[in-house]
Amino acid sequence: MASDNETNSHEIASDVNKESKYEVSIKNLDPQLSTILSLNDEVNNMDMKDMDEAYQFLDEETENLVLDPAYEKKLVRKIDFHIMTIICGLMAVQMMDKTTNSYAALMGLRKDLAMTSEEYSWVGSSFYLGYLVFEYPANLILQKLPLSKVLSLAIILWGVVLMCHSACHAAATFLLCRTILGILEGFMNPAYIIMTSQWYRKEEQFMRTCLWYGFQGLGTLVGAAIAYGLQVHRAGFHSFASWRVFYIITGSITVFLGFISGLHVPDVPVKAWFLNKTDKMYAVERSKSNQQGFGNKKFKKHQLIEAFKDPVTYCIFIYAMSYAIPNGGLNNFGSILLNEDFGFSSTKSSLMNMPGGGLDIVFPPAVALINHFWLKDFKIISMVIINLLCVVGSCLLTFTNHRGSMLTGYYTLYISTTNMAGVASIVSSNVAGHTKKITASTVLLVGYCVGNMIGPQSFRADQAPGYAGAKTAMLVSYCAGAIALFALYWIYLFRNKKRATFREEYDKVASDKIAFADLTDLQNPEFIYDL
Template identity: 30%
Template sequence: MSGKAGHPEKLERVEQVEETGSDEGKSPKVVGESNSITSEELKDDNLDPAASFLFIHKDVDTSHIDISKLRHKIDRNVVSIMAACFIMQFLDKAVYNYTAVMGIKKDLKLKGNEFSHIASAYAVAHLLMQVPNAFLIQKFPASKWLSTCVFGWGIVTICTAFVNDFAGMLTTRVFLAICEATIAPSLMLITAQWYTKSEQAPRFAIWHCAPGVGQILGGLLSFAFQDIPRDGRYLVGWRLMFIVLGVLTMFVGALTFLWLPDTPMNAKFLTTEEKVAQLNHVSVNMTGISNSKAQYWQIMEALKDPQIYLLVFPGIFSSMSSGLTGTYSTTLIHDLGYKNKQTSLLNMPTGITGIITNLTVGFGIRRTSNRWMWAVGLTVPGIIGASILSFLPQPNKIGSLIGIYMVPAIYTITTVVQQWSMSNVSGHTKRAFMAGMMAACHGIGNIIGPQTFQAKDKAKGYLPAKITVLATQAMCAVLFVILWQYYLWENRIRDRKERQVALEDDTGGVALTTEQSWAGLTDKKNPRFRYIY
């Protein structure tokens, strides 16, 4: 959305129509000046620091700021760094997938389901870390906490190169999960600081392309490092690969610490006028920028909120299914009869699928909204791909590869659900808790998912795992339709109440107040909040 930043109340009206994609979610007209802040309101401990910044710079002229150009400037300086962090996270995690064809099972003397147990141990540690992480990402600046963890998992990745048995690999994967647990919640909260709700969708999509990029780069790295001779003069290929990735990750962590700002208010690459314009622009989200004061009652509200569970369960189901490409796609391709180096290259198109679906859906939501329809549509390739893998008569290499290449569309469901949750959950503590919940979904799904791949099922082509993909995607589609209807119902109730207030006050509308924009009200407590669908 292009426009000048000097008219926040006009931007607010446009965003309300654009976000819902329907008159059902549109608030009544706005009257009065939006976001006027008084010195008395600044004394509120719950007020977002952005409100203080706007009060101090209330006389700054932003009429000359072009929002479209400002948005692209933020993209270059913020989204690029976030994407680099997520690419390294996926690479550091997913190279474990590629080591399956690089001799790691033989080198570490892994037996039976130990390869799966290591993947599940990572997921358990990742899940458990979400509890303290939800507190830490609110207590400390998200960008600083993120960069510290990125640097930390780079060190752990290097250490992975020197393990010699199951216990050593299990230990390093657990520590890797502890460091990587913050990546998704941090990126979710940082993205929500900088963009309006409709603008967030393509930005989430861009940094969520990282798994696809990681699959491609991982395939190339695996292909290259398989040429390292096993003659005792050098470390074997998979060990060298972990060292190279660890060094690169530490570099990205240091860059993130030095460049990624904590909030828009202290961004070095923005002028004061641009900061004011950006804050006025995103004030229509009514979700705030940051606040380090924890309000634990918001966690209880979240646990009673129906939308939380309608977002969480699809998150779990999609994570269970995406394990097919995240951990076991190379195993499935290798079992079709391809050699190790061929397997690494043939696994790369799974990443291309993820990139295409993420960008298509992200920018599609930006133009049309209708998140629920895009989400339901994303379950179709997964259902078809899983059906092909489950029921196609074998041997059929080409057909099986097509099925494997379709399944990664499932991962984009995670993109949609995470962005949806950041748009529809308000309140600083509630939103930090929700970000942790969405990351926990990934952990739960990745605990269950690998366990559907049992060594005893190899002769049957891992049929139970493939059927699991089919069933979970069908359940996702049903839940998305229910969520759409829930949001419609909630918005209609709020519209009726607001129209009644307007009639009783004889104002014809209700002004968007500072409290509603910056006081950190939850979506349940803010009568002006409307859910997008």
């Protein structure tokens, strides 16, 4: 608290709000306090268009609402059932669809389309080229237009384009389909990040993000099972290649889920058909605790500039690229590596991806649970440890020759999904200001795209079947990722300590309206970073 000779911060705030000419000169105050008082004045005079969408749903009844923990717990379960199940399902089919190439390659895709090794490498890279080019426009569209409708349309079109893969008879048309598919994926992960920040408190977001990211594993399991079935039971497909049937099956599943998503998921929580009036009031109040709200449709240039001045943005980019280089390589060459380097048959190679899918499902939520109950405020440190385990896995894969140790290293790399989920959660919970959030989300996914473009290119035909260069690239990537995560932890720790020191000196002086002012995390004095 302030010393006796200092003016109480509440009295200062009252003086500033009541007097047209300050009796206490702001210039003589603590610079941080001066900034907050000026910010209060600015927020109180803000145009409605500058405020968060959640603000328009505030009324006297909502402002005086006291949350009942038991009722809130039931509400969270309801949200999990209606929202989280859909996101998890969409994430599963998204991963299933992205790994179709790895299985299709074992079914004769490369032979039927007369693909060279270099052309097949571009099958993975062209997807992320489309993703990269359209990522920021996709984020702007998600900001300007109804979130659920845009997402649903993108998913349906994704499924249609995936089925079009089966009609390709040359490498060029196949690469075109992959590029269009990448453009459409540009809508998906940003939408999931925004939805998570809308529906859940900051302390709930890491768990949910790990859950829906982990459901990539279900997509791997289902994709591997379908591929195995088509490889073993080829009867009836002699005139129509089994890999073509594979794309039709996976595309049909995606189109179906796209329609379900459009009909089921609301654009914002207060428009949810499955919430009653009290539930919606709780949703607004819960968003207030995040100091973020539901979002804002107005593009704010100063938030864009702040995002690129914030060192956090570059840590996010470096980590995303470091994760995606191994990811892009293994998504397209994983089954080929198991077949050519590890010595498994083509059918067994499809099945050998299934344990990795199981790790994807189990490991991220398990880490999130451990952090939630026992290691609070150590999420980022746990992510550093996981990346270091991936370094060990890369070493086993790169420097050993025994199939058992190589396989152990290969499966260890699957746990890195936890960290990508964690970084997505950081964007959701620790980046405030809607324009800044979509910018950070774009940077995350640009890094993800660049890495996924580089990854397949590291698998060079002249290094087959061991692909030593690709394995070395994975090892270096995981080391760089661990450093980026550690830097992120220290930046957030420093900022939280600085704000905690200020709170010890002064009572809360920020206006309650600040929570819905669409301020960035650096602007908002009440914002606390989730570690």
